[in-house]
Amino acid sequence: xxVTTTIQVNGKSHSVAAEPDTPLLYILRNDLKLKGARFGCGxxxxxxxxxxxxxxxxxxxxxxxxxxxxxxVTTIEGLAPDGKLHPLQQAFIDEQAxxxxxxxxxxxxxxxxxxxxxxxxxxxxxxxxxxxNLCRCGTHQRILxxxxxxxxxxxx
Amino acid sequence: xxQTPAPRKLPGNLNTNRRLDRWLKINRDGTVTAFPGKVxxxxxxxxxxxxxxxxELDVALERIRLAPADTTYSPDExxxxxxxxxxxxxxxxxxxxxxxRDLLLQRAAARLGVSLEQLSVADGVVKAxxxxxxxxxxxATDDLLAREATGDIAPKPAxxxxxxxxxxxxRDIPAKVSGAPIYVHDLDLPGMLHGRVARPPSYDARLAxxxxxxxxxxxxxxxxxxxxxxxGVIAGREEQxxxxxxxxxxxxxxxxxxxxxxxxxxxxxxxxxxxxxxISEKQDAAAGARAAKTLDAEYTRPYIAxxxxxxxxxxxxxxxxxxxxWTHSQGIFPxxxxxxxxxxxxxNCITAIHMDGAGCYGHNGADDAALDAVLLARAVPGRPVRVxxxxxxxxxxxxxGPAMVVKxxxxxxxxxNVVNWTEDIWSNSHSTRPNGLGGVNLLAAWxxxxxxxxxPPRNPPLPGGGSHRNAIPIYEFPNERVxxxxxxxxxxxxxxxxxxxxxxxxxAIESFMDELAAAAGADPVEFRLRHLxxxxxxxxxxxxxxxxxxxxxxxxxxxxxxxxxxxxxxxxACYVAVIVEIEAGNELSVRRAWAAIDAGxxxxxxxxxxxxxxxxxxxVSWALKEAVRYDRSRILTSNWDDYPILxxxxxxxxxxxxxxxxxxxxxxxxxxTQGPTAAAIANAIHNALGVRLRDMPFTRDRVLxxxx
Ligand code: FES
Ligand code: FES
Numbered sequence: 001x002x003v004t005t006t007i008q009v010n011g012k013s014h015s016v017a018a019e020p021d022t023p024l025l026y027i028l029r030n031d032l033k034l035k036g037a038r039f040g041c042g043x044x045x046x047x048x049x050x051x052x053x054x055x056x057x058x059x060x061x062x063x064x065x066x067x068x069x070x071x072x073v074t075t076i077e078g079l080a081p082d083g084k085l086h087p088l089q090q091a092f093i094d095e096q097a098x099x100x101x102x103x104x105x106x107x108x109x110x111x112x113x114x115x116x117x118x119x120x121x122x123x124x125x126x127x128x129x130x131x132x133n134l135c136r137c138g139t140h141q142r143i144l145x146x147x148x149x150x151x152x153x154x155x156x
Numbered sequence: 157x158x159q160t161p162a163p164r165k166l167p168g169n170l171n172t173n174r175r176l177d178r179w180l181k182i183n184r185d186g187t188v189t190a191f192p193g194k195v196x197x198x199x200x201x202x203x204x205x206x207x208x209x210x211x212e213l214d215v216a217l218e219r220i221r222l223a224p225a226d227t228t229y230s231p232d233e234x235x236x237x238x239x240x241x242x243x244x245x246x247x248x249x250x251x252x253x254x255x256x257r258d259l260l261l262q263r264a265a266a267r268l269g270v271s272l273e274q275l276s277v278a279d280g281v282v283k284a285x286x287x288x289x290x291x292x293x294x295x296a297t298d299d300l301l302a303r304e305a306t307g308d309i310a311p312k313p314a315x316x317x318x319x320x321x322x323x324x325x326x327r328d329i330p331a332k333v334s335g336a337p338i339y340v341h342d343l344d345l346p347g348m349l350h351g352r353v354a355r356p357p358s359y360d361a362r363l364a365x366x367x368x369x370x371x372x373x374x375x376x377x378x379x380x381x382x383x384x385x386x387x388g389v390i391a392g393r394e395e396q397x398x399x400x401x402x403x404x405x406x407x408x409x410x411x412x413x414x415x416x417x418x419x420x421x422x423x424x425x426x427x428x429x430x431x432x433x434x435i436s437e438k439q440d441a442a443a444g445a446r447a448a449k450t451l452d453a454e455y456t457r458p459y460i461a462x463x464x465x466x467x468x469x470x471x472x473x474x475x476x477x478x479x480x481x482w483t484h485s486q487g488i489f490p491x492x493x494x495x496x497x498x499x500x501x502x503x504n505c506i507t508a509i510h511m512d513g514a515g516c517y518g519h520n521g522a523d524d525a526a527l528d529a530v531l532l533a534r535a536v537p538g539r540p541v542r543v544x545x546x547x548x549x550x551x552x553x554x555x556x557g558p559a560m561v562v563k564x565x566x567x568x569x570x571x572x573n574v575v576n577w578t579e580d581i582w583s584n585s586h587s588t589r590p591n592g593l594g595g596v597n598l599l600a601a602w603x604x605x606x607x608x609x610x611x612p613p614r615n616p617p618l619p620g621g622g623s624h625r626n627a628i629p630i631y632e633f634p635n636e637r638v639x640x641x642x643x644x645x646x647x648x649x650x651x652x653x654x655x656x657x658x659x660x661x662x663x664a665i666e667s668f669m670d671e672l673a674a675a676a677g678a679d680p681v682e683f684r685l686r687h688l689x690x691x692x693x694x695x696x697x698x699x700x701x702x703x704x705x706x707x708x709x710x711x712x713x714x715x716x717x718x719x720x721x722x723x724x725x726x727x728x729a730c731y732v733a734v735i736v737e738i739e740a741g742n743e744l745s746v747r748r749a750w751a752a753i754d755a756g757x758x759x760x761x762x763x764x765x766x767x768x769x770x771x772x773x774x775x776v777s778w779a780l781k782e783a784v785r786y787d788r789s790r791i792l793t794s795n796w797d798d799y800p801i802l803x804x805x806x807x808x809x810x811x812x813x814x815x816x817x818x819x820x821x822x823x824x825x826x827x828x829t830q831g832p833t834a835a836a837i838a839n840a841i842h843n844a845l846g847v848r849l850r851d852m853p854f855t856r857d858r859v860l861x862x863x864x
Contacts, residue, residue, distance in 0.1 A: 002375070022395045030394055035342035037336020040465050040514075041547040042398075044559075045796040048465060076335035089333040096325060096762055099200075099770050100515030101332030102466045108333065130804040134796065136465040137515045138773030140807035142766070 007068045009034070011080030017059035024058075025049045036076035036105045040134070047065050047133030050077045051105035057113040059132065062093060076105040079112065088112060091150035092143075099137035107133045111147045120151050161290050166307040168247025169193070171229035172281035174304045175772055179252040179337040180209070182260070182296035186280070188213060189221045190249060191794060194234030195486060195510045196328055200763040201659040203326045207759050208246050212253035212311055214277040215292070222327075225510035227492050228716045235487040235589065246759070246822065254309040254679045256301055263295045283308040314757060314818035321443075321818060323762035328512070340484045340511035345540040348471070349378055350394040352401035354387040354408060356603065358790045359649065361410040363387060370407065374400050381535045385410075388532050390541055402544075414788040417647050422456040422559035425582040430641035435618060436628040443575045443634035444644030447567030451575075451675055454563045455664035455850045458567075458783035459556040459648055461799060466514030467545040468521035468554075472529035474537045479506045483526040484513025487589065491523050494590040495530055496599050498608055517774070519589045519651035520554045521545055524599035530807035531600055548794040553599055556784050557653025558584040560623065561666035566633075574687060577633040579665075582641045583623035586656040588649070616656070626658035626831060629665050630724050631687035648786070654771075655830035658725060659778070663832020663838065663852065666721040670839040671708065671848065679708045680720055692731050692754050695815055697722050699752035700733040710843075714745075715740055717844025720836030725828035730755040731815075732828035734772060736808070738840040740768070744859055746808040746837060754815040755825035761814055764825050769810045771829035777802035779834045781853050 006015045009032060023042070028034045028051065037060050039047030044062035051060045052074040053067075075151045079086035085093070088108050098104045107130060114121055114129040119131070126147050135143065165171055173179070173193070181189040190209045196202045206220040212595070231248070257277070264282040265272050268288050274285045280292040314321070315434040331338045356363070363385040371380050371389060376396030381388040389404055390435040391397035472481040479499065485491045488508040496503040512520055525545055533541040545553075560583040567576035588610065590597045595611035602610065615622035653659075673683035681701045688694050700706075700720070708720065722733040731754040737747045749772050758764055781800055785792040793799045834852060842848050847862035 018393070019395065026394045028732060029342075030344075030557060033337075033344060034335070035337035035339075035344070036465060039341065039544060040467070041796060043795055045547075048326070052701060080334060085334070093329055095324065096329060096331050096766060098326070098329050099766060100465070100512070101329065102339065102464075102514035105334055105335045128806045133804065134801060135804075136463055136517075136774070136801065138770035138777075138802075138807075139766075140773055140802075141769060141810055142806055144659040144804070 005065050005069050007073060008071065009073045010075060010081065016065070018065055021064045023061050024049040024051070024063045024065055024068050024073070027052060028060060032091070034075050036079050038102055038105060039101070047106045047110060048103055050109040050133065052113055054110060055116060056111065057110045062104070076109060086112070087153040088115070088147070088150040091146040091153060093136050095142050095146040097139055097142035097146040103135040105135060107135070107143055111150070115151055116153060119155055164307070166252045166305055169233050170248040170251055170305050170307065173233070173248070173492055176252050176256060176301040176303055176305050178231045179249055180256050182256065182292055182300065184293050184296065186293045187219050187221050188215060189223055191223045191230050192249065192503040193225055193231040195225050196512055199309065200326045200760065200766065203324055203764055204326065205246060205249055205761040206327065207319050207324050208255045210249050211317060212250055213257050215280045217319055217324060220278065225488055227488050227506070227508045232489040234490065240751065250311045251307055251309070252305055255305055258309045259300055260292050260295065263300070266289050267295060313829065317818070320759050321757070321761070324760050326763070330820065338512055339466065340471065340513055341466060341544065343482050343511065343542065345471065345473045346471070348540040348542055349390050349391045349392060349534050349536060350397040351388055351529065351541045351543040352397045352546070353528045353543065353549070353600070354389070354401055354404040355553060356385055357410055358412045358415070360415050361385065361412045363408060364411045365409040367407060371400050371403050374403060379535045381532055383531070384603055384607065385605040386531065386600050388528065389854060390532055390536060397529030405641070406420050412789050415647055416417050416786045418788065420458065420783070420785060423563050424460055425559060425561050425643050428643045428645055430582065430643050432641045433626055433642070434637060434736060435640050436534070436636055436638040438634065438636040440634035444567070447575050449568045449572045449675055450565065451671055452563070452565040453668055453671060453850060454561065455660065455667060457560045457660040458784050458853045459559045459650070460653055461518045461551060461556050461784055461793065462520040462554055462653055462777055463799060463801060464514045464516055464520050464550065467547055467550040468525035469513065469542070469544045470526040470529035471540055471542045472526070472533035473540040474533050477505065479530060479533070480509065481506065481526050481530055481626070482509050482511050484511060484522045485526055486516065486519070486522065488588040490592060491526055494596045494598050495524070495527060497596045498527060498598065498858040499530070518557065518653040519587070521550050523590055523845045524553065527598040527600045547796070551793045551799060552791045553649070555588055555649045555651035558586060558623070558650040560657065560660035562660055564668045566662055566668065566672055568672060568676050572678050572683070572804045574631070574633050574672060576635045577629060577637070578642055579627065579638045581623060581627050581639070581657070581661060582643055583660070584643050584646050584650050585615035586622035586650070586652055587614045587616060588651040597614040607737060619658060619728055624661070625656045626723055627724055628659045628727060630690065630693060631684070631690055633687070655725070655827040658723065658827070659830040659834060662721065663834040664722040666723065666832065667838045667850065670719065678837045679707055682708065684722060692723060692817070693722070696733040696752040696754050699813055699815055700735050700750050703748040703752065703811065704735040706735060712844030715844060717840045719836045719839025719841070719843050721832035721839065723828070723831045725824065729824040729830040732768070734829060734836045736833065736836040736840050738837060738844055740844055740859065744780060744841070744854060744856055745806055746780070749808050749809065749810045749833070750815045751829060752815055753825060753828060754817060756817045756820040756823040758816055759812055759822060765812045767826050768812045768829055771827065772810050772833050773802060773807055775830045775833035776808060776837065779837045779852055779854055780857070783853055
C-alpha cells in the first residue's frame with residue numbers, strides 16, 4: 001500500500017507517496033528528480049547509489065523509504081547547493097578522476113563521510129572507506145589522489 | 157557509355173561523409189559546432205576532437221560545441237570502437253576544419269580587400285597586416301560550408317600546434333562529478349513509464365506457460381508484453397515495474413535445454429570444427445636447421461564480461477509516424493538498421509539519439525536494451541518507456557569477450573635466437589555487433605514469436621584483426637607459421653571486448669618470450685630487443701625498463717617479483733610496454749605498474765595517460781580474478797559476488813610515460829595495454845615464485861596448485 005512519507009533531503013522536506021519498502025534510490029531519482037545517485041546493481045554490492053543518511057554512507061538501492069523517514073538525507077546534489085563545488089568535486093576535476101564517471105558520485109559521497117570524521121586519512125583508510133564502491137574503468141589511482149587532495153584543501 | 161570517375165579518396169571518415177557542413181558549423185554567436193559521429197564512452201574522445209577542431213580553425217577551445225550524435229544530422233561513422241576514433245573521426249574533423257579555415261580566410265581577404273598572405277588569425281579574428289580586421293562570426297554564412305570537401309588543405313604541422321598536444325581538461329567531467337542527469341539512465345521525459353524484461357533463465361529457453369492476469373493486477377502495471385519468448389512489463393513507477401518483474405519471473409514456466417560447453421575450460425574449443433587460415437608464413441630452412449632446443453606451451457583465456465558498472469538502459473517512444481530511441485549504443489546507425497529490420501519499417505522512420513552510458517569496453521547490452529525499450533514502447537504509443545536492465549540481465553546476457561586457446565612452439569639456436577615459431581589460435585569471432593549483414597544482432601529479436609535470426613558474426617579482418625588481432629609476432633623470426641583456427645559454433649554469446657583477440661594473443665606470445673628467454677639464459681628485456689628491429693618498439697621497451705629501474709637478470713625473492721610485456725597494438729597502432737611488480741602473500745596482488753606508450757602525435761596527453769592507467773588496472777582485474785561461470789544450461793554469473801573485480805584495496809599504483817612523436821600521425825591508444833599487462837603479470841609471477849601460469853585468471857588456487 002502506498003503511504004505518504006516525509007523525508008529531509010539536502011535540507012528540504014519532501015512528502016512522497018510510495019510503498020514504504022521502496023528503495024530510497026528510486027524516490028530520489030524519480031520523485032525528487034535527483035539523478036546523481038546512480039543505479040548500478042540494486043543489490044548493495046557496488047556503491048553507485050551511495051548517499052548519506054544522518055551523515056553515514058548508505059547504499060540507497062538497499063535502503064527502504066520507511067527507514068529514511070525523519071532522517072537527514074544528503075545526496076551529491078546537496079554538496080554544491082549554491083552551485084559552488086564541494087572541495088571533493090573540485091579535486092575530482094583537478095585530478096581528472098573519471099573516465100565514464102558513473103561510479104564517481106557514489107564514491108564522492110563515501111569519501112565525504114570519511115573526511116567528515118577523519119580529516120587527513122591515510123591511503124589505507126581511504127581504500128578501506130571505499131570497500132563498498134566499485135569502479136570498472138580503472139580510475140582508482142586518480143580517485144585516491146583526488147580524495148587526498150580534497151582532504152588537504154579542506155584542512156587549509 | 158562513359159563512367160563517372162570514382163570520387164577521390166578523402167582522409168578518414170570524410171571519405172564517406174563528404175560535405176563540410178556535415179562536420180562543422182560556424183555560428184554567428186562566436187561558437188563553432190562540430191558534429192562527430194563518434195561518441196563519448198568515458199574515453200575522453202570528445203575533448204580530443206574539440207582540441208583538433210580548435211587547433212585547425214585557430215579558435216579558443218572554449219568556443220567549440222559538440223553536437224550529440226543523432227541519426228537525424230550526424231555523419232554515419234559506424235562504430236566507436238577499436239581505438240579508431242582519432243584516426244578516422246579525428247582525421248575527418250582535422251581536414252574539414254583546415255578547409256573551413258581556408259574558406260573563411262578567402263572570404264576575409266575579399267572583405268578586407270587584401271591578399272591571403274597578408275592575413276593572420278587569432279581566436280577567430282582575422283587581421284590584415286595593413287590594419288583592418290574581421291571575425292569568423294561576421295563572415296560565416298550557412299552556404300560557406302555547404303560543399304564537398306576537397307581534402308586539399310593540409311592540416312597544420314606539429315611545430316605550429318598550440319592546443320593539440322597540451323593537456324585539456326575533459327569537458328564531460330564537471331557534469332559527472334556534480335551528479336547532473338547526463339546519462340541515458342537519467343532521462344526523464346513527461347509521462348514516462350518504466351519497463352523491465354523478464355529474460356529467459358537460459359539461452360535457448362522457451363516460454364511454456366504464464367498466467368499474466370495476476371501480474372496485470374499488480375499495482376501500477378500498465379501492460380504485460382508477450383511475444384514468443386520475449387516477456388516484458390510496463391508500470392507507472394520504477395519499483396512497481398521491479399515488483400512485477402519479480403512476480404513474472406516467479407510464475408513464468410520455461411522449457412530449457414543443455415546448450416553450454418561441457419566444461420569451463422576454454423580447451424573445449426580444441427574439439428570444435430574450425431575454419432583454418434594461415435595468416436603468416438616465413439621460411440628459412442638454413443636458419444631453422446640451427447634449432448638446438450625446442451619449447452612448446454599452451455595458453456588460455458576464459459570468457460570475460462564487460463561488466464559495465466551501470467547496467468544497460470534505453471528510452472523509446474512511438475509517435476504516429478516515428479519511433480525515437482535514446483541509447484548509449486556505440487553505433488547509432490547500425491543499431492537503427494537492425495531496429496528497422498525488427499519493426500519492418502524504413503530506417504528513416506526511426507531516430508536514434510546517443511546519450512552517455514557507463515563505460516562499456518566493447519559490445520555490451522546497450523544495443524539490446526534499445527530494442528527492449530522499442531518493443532515495450534510499441535505497446536503504449538505516445539508514452540516514453542524507460543527500460544533499465546538489472547544487474548543480472550547484464551551479467552547473464554551481455555556478449556562476453558570470447559574464450560581463447562593459443563598454442564605455441566619455438567626453436568632456439570645455441571646463441572639464444574628464436575629460429576622457428578609456430579602458433580595456433582582457437583577462438584570464436586570477436587564481433588557480433590549489429591552489422592546490417594542480413595540478420596538482426598539484437599537479443600530480443602531472437603526470442604520473438606517470429607524470430608529474426610542473427611547476422612553472421614564478423615571477425616574483423618587483418619591487419620587489425622579480430623580473434624587474430626596481434627597474433628602475428630612483431631619480432632623478427634626467420635621461420636614462422638601462424639594459423640588462425642576460427643571456431644564457428646558459438647555456444648556462449650560473445651562479441652567485441654576491449655582489445656579483442658590481442659589480449660590472449662599477446663598474453664601468450666609475451667609469456668612465451670619470457671619462457672624462451674629463460675631457456676636461452678637471457679634477460680627478458682634484452683631478449684626482446686635482440687629480436688626487434690622497429691626503433692619505436694625498442695624505444696618503449698627501453699623507456700619502461702629505465703623508468704622502472706629494471707636490473708638485467710633481476711630475480712624475485714619468493715614473494716615479490718617483476719615482469720615485462722610488450723606489443724604494438726594491432727601491429728599498427730600504439731606501442732606499449734608494461735612492467736609490473738607482484739606480491740604473493742595470502743593473496744596474489746599487483747603492487748605497481750610502469751608503462752611506456754608511443755601513440756604518435758598525442759592530442760591530449762592526460763587523456764592518453766588516463767586511458768592507459770585505466771586499461772592497466774582493468775587488465776589486472778581480468779588477469780587475477782575474472783572468468784564467466786556456467787553449467788550445461790545456465791550462465792551462473794549474475795552479480796558482483798559471482799564476478800568479483802579489482803577493488804580499491806587491491807588496485808596498483810601506475811606510472812605512465814608517453815614517448816611523444818609529434819611529427820608522426822596519431823595512433824589509436826585506448827586498448828594497447830591489455831595484452832602487455834596480462835603477460836607482464838604472468839612473467840612477474842614466474843619471476844617471483846618460479847611457477848608459470850598459462851591459464852587466465854591467475855587465481856590463488858592456481859598459484860597454489862602450480863607450487864604444489
Ligand atoms: S546500486 Fe546500490 S549498491 Fe549497487
Ligand atoms: S569511472 Fe567508469 S566506473 Fe569508475
